[in-house]
Amino acid sequence: MALKGVLRPGICQLRVLDMDAAIKHYVDLMGLSIVDKGADGRVYLKAWDEFDHHSVVLRPATEAGVDLFAFKVDSDASLAEFEKRIRDFGMAVEHIPAGEQPGIGPRISVKLASGHRIDLYHQVERAKEAPEVLNPYIWPKPPRGVGAIRMDHILMYGPDIEKNLEFFTKCLDFSLAEKIELPDGLLAIWLTCSNKAHDIAFVRHPEPGKLHHLAFFLEDWNAIGNAADLMIHTNTPIDIGPTRHGVTRGQTIYFFDPSGNRNEVYAGGYTYYPDDPLRAWDQNELGRGIFYYEKQLNERFLSVVT
Ligand SMILES: [Fe+2]
Incomplete structure (x- = not known):
């Protein structure tokens, strides 16, 4: 089917302990740009x-x-339709007014069984420094740091992921x-x-509302290698x-921001x-599923969350 309805991940609001350190990490190392405060x-x-x-969004x-x-959806009509379906499914929907975040229109918000908050919106302003669209260069100016191309996906930890599966x-x-x-x-x-192979993922965990990691997309193995070099240097x-x-x-590196968010x-x-078809992993090959070369989980993967 054509891509419609929910288009893609759009916004992640993270909590950080030291804003100056967080900005240094997300701007200098990850290559993001500040657009508003x-x-x-x-x-x-x-x-x-x-x-x-x-x-x-970084929140102190x-x-x-x-x-x-x-998540961004394709139209206001879709947003209204999703609200109806969520209410019919038996979950409460909260309305977040336009402008609660700069540039973002009205959002609807639900609290998942796993304790996480998921919002949907359609209207959003174009960025002032967006990629070029007429005779574009590959980038408007050379990317900084690891050169994150986009915010890509999130992995969250919490209880009752069966209900999340049904919801999504x-x-x-x-x-x-x-x-x-x-x-x-x-x-x-x-x-x-x-x-994409995933836009959001969940792991069963007793504590609700936990973050395992927020992921940023890079182009290829070379970019991953370059990112590793920069992480050692910094x-x-x-x-x-x-x-x-x-x-x-x-292909991946997991690492931590200065607040401990992975x-x-x-x-x-x-x-x-x-x-x-659905791809499935069982207890026999779980390690290779998560870390293909190491073939085993490290303890941190299952226990360190924020
Ligand atoms: Fe990931």
Whole structure:
């Protein structure tokens, strides 16, 4: 089917403990640009290949983690239709007025069974420094740091991911691309609304509302290698990588921002189509699914979240 309804991840609002350190990380290392600063201390940033006003919001806080993850939908009519479907599904919907974040129109907001907040919106201003569209160069100016192309996906940890699966597939028309199923039930799900192998993923976890990582897209293995070199040079704490995931086939590094929020740089990954069969992993090959070369999970993957 043509891409319609929910188009893609649009905004992630992260909590950070030290704004100056966070800006240094997300601007100098990740290569994002600041597009606005709010009176409440929030800082709005975007990656160089994004057309919309912003994608990452940093909010000063005393505890790290994620406030919300928002998806852009294709029309106001779709937004109204999704609201109806979510209410019919039995979940409460909150209205967030236009302008609560600069450049963003009205949003609807739901709290998932896993404790996470998901917003949907359609209207958004174009970024002042958007990619060129007439006789474009590959980038308007050379990217900075690791040169994050876009904010790509998020992995969240929380309880009752079965309910999340039902919500995303029934209310928002996402597809389940991959899963890890253990004898005692679902451990992890990778959901897509697009041609990407995943746009959002969840891992079963007793504490609600936790962030495992926010991922930024890079072009290829060379870019991942260059990012690793920069992380060593800047003494950025690396969790694991460069390595590869069996799930999604993406090439990856996990590392931490100065507040302890895990980030990922991610490249590759297969092209997903809605008629693809579900790919599944079980307890026998779970390690290779997460870390393809190491073939085993590290303890941090399952326990360190914000
Ligand atoms: Fe990821």
